[in-house]
Amino acid sequence: PMVDRVLVNGVESLEISEGDNIVLYVGNFDGLSSHEIDVRLGDVLVPNVNLDISQEPSRISFDAPLAPHAQLSLKVLAGWKGWADLGPVSKAEQPQPQVSIIYGGAQNQITGLTPKDGSVFGGAKLRIEGRGFHMTSELNNVTLWHISGPASGAAAGACEITAASLSWIECVVPALNMSHW
8 A cells, every 4th residue: 555645735745734634645545444544643543534445546534633743754554454655755765654744833832821820949730731742741841931031031940741641731840040030
């Protein structure tokens, strides 16, 4: 099996965002049905994948789900036939089981912080809500920055991440560097 082209909202592209309509032009998927196809964006298994082999070329379509905003691998498992070759998409001469895409512009979106304020001596639990975080805590990085005073724009400290999902991060705020005060 192979993937020949990737269309994002009708345009050939490898830049994908949540909610985009994705169509993969595929070959050698005959004998398979939609429920036998696994599409992965990084570690995220894409739900509601539709395989249409009645058209020429055959197509897999889906709406891009919530996933980390980063450079991710796109992989397609064609049931018992194995991993699809994405070499034609990346113009590789050898078969490639994945192709790199840019997801969400590679920028996280923050929609909320709780609590809004806390001690500069550290220890407060901070919850950051938004989109595009990594599910694995170690892959996330939260740095707090000074936004006023003589150290404006300088790093104040790194938050120790204790848990994460695609839509939130929890971390413990460090004692802030106040040497400039």
